[in-house]
Amino acid sequence: MSDRQYLLLVLGFLALTECLFWVRRGGVVFRQMATRRWRAVVRSEAISNHHGDLHWCWPFPPAGSVYIARSWPFVAGPEGIATVPVECLHPSGHSGTASVFFAWAAVRDVAADGKVLRINGQPLFRSDSPYEPLHFEALLRDLSRLPARDRPTRLREYLRQSFDRPMLRVRRANLSERAANWVTACTGLWIFLMIACPVILWRFGWLPALWWLLPALLLQLAWITAGFIRLHRRFFPAANDERFKLALVYALAPVSATRAPDSLSRPLLGSFHPLCVAAELLSSEALEPLAERIWRDLRFPRPVTMDLRTPQVAAEEAWFRSEIKSRVEDLLREVNVNWALWERPPMPSDPTHSGYCPRCLSQFTEEAKTCADCGGHPLVSMVRPIR
Ligand SMILES: [Zn+2]
Structure with missing residues (x-):
């Protein structure tokens, strides 16, 4: 194999690894297909373990859009917070069932620590990225500072926001509008790396080609990295560490920079309930199976070992479940899905x-x-x- 063929092989391998990503159990992956239609995946078709699943997206960047949504990874009720996720869309259930309860009066400190959200130093949940802990950090801090009588109303308002379809539409439209040119530049870099570079190297040889390929590559990387920092700051203002880390990766790794739009789109709808995202993206034929799975999961939850649920946790869980269920049913009514048939x-x-x-x-x-x-x-x- 010649060195140019070897280069092509390495580029292809790196591009393929950029299409794989890990999602912790419970996340719903919305993947755009080659037909431009969306598909929801709750369990990986390939590799999975007790903690999560390995998912993929299409290698050509414009065809490989992905959003990830998941329901709240903990329970919050009028009396406190518990480390028990209510919804469990993965067929194999939750990765853990032990529960810790934090009464609101005892919540002294809420802190996002990388991919973990901690209450009084104890982990509440672990996520795939820092975005989810940052989102819930602001929300739980606000709830913990409220007088007890105002808390259920504010909590209901936050739950309502996670089913807010107009807000979701605005968020998607904002990203498409503000990132259109930048996404085109990332696609241009992909074509430059995967097609133009090998062809020019083949035609002119290493040294003559590198004289102009290298400056062109550096210019593109600088433009993409600067655009990424600007857009990331706008959509995820609190995620400073993640922004710095990703900007460094995109500035130094050209193949990763071709997939930079994924780092904005994947967590973009993370604060919305999977059913809300599904109602916006999926066709009615694709929406109904996911809606049924969500509804059945809420109506017929997986039994848990009772000694792992204190009465306090069980009460908060029941309150939270009924709130989520009523919002799910409101949304199903909105999209004309009749859940009575599922009974x-x-x-x-x-x-x-x-x-x-x-x-x-x-x-x-x-x-x-x-x-x-x-x-x-x-x-x-x-x-x-x-x-
Ligand atoms: Zn069963």
Whole structure:
């Protein structure tokens, strides 16, 4: 293999690794397909472990847009906060079930520490990026300073904002408008690196080609890095450390700089509930399965070991679940999805099936009492299936 072929191979490999990203369990990945339609993925088709999943996006940057959304990774109620996520869209459940409760009166310090949000020094949740801890740091600080009687109203307002479709639309439109030229420059860099550089090196040889390829590359990197800093400061003003780290990477690593728009789009809608993002991006055929999964998860939660839930945590969880459920149902009403149909039992796929799991819809024979895939959820009888 010649050195030019070797260079092409290395560039291709690096470009492919830039298309892979890790998402902690519970995150919903919205990936744009080659047809420009969006698809929601709650579980990776390839590699996953107990903590998360490895996802991918399309290698050509303009076709590879991705958003990541997840529901609140903890419970907040009128009395306090607990380290228990209410929603669990991943089929394998949460990565942990132990819960710690912080009464509002005892919250002295809320601090985003990189990818972890800490309450009084103890971790509340761990995220994929610093954006989520920063978002909830501001929100929980505000809630902890309020008088107890005002807290439920403010909490409901924050939950309402996570389902605010007009706000989501504005955020997306702002990014597309302000970053249009910069995204084109990143795509230009991708074409320059993947197509122009190998062709010119092939045609003219290393030394003559490098005389003008190198200045052109440095100019593009400087422009992209400066644009990234400007846009990142506008959309994520509090994430100073992340901005510095990414700017350094884009200034020094040309292949990573081609994917710089991902670092703005992936966390852009992170403060919105996955159903809100889905209602904006997905077609009605693609929206319904995800909406059903979200609704079933709230209506038929995975059972947890009861000794891991104190009565205090259980009460806050019940309050939070009912608030989220009512917002989910409001949004389903808005997009004309009738969840009443999901209450009905399915048709038996086999005459021996008499029960089903209302959470995942798996069917069982008479002997089975619980669904192991859903953490031992009790089965429901299919006495009168609807035709
Ligand atoms: Zn099940």
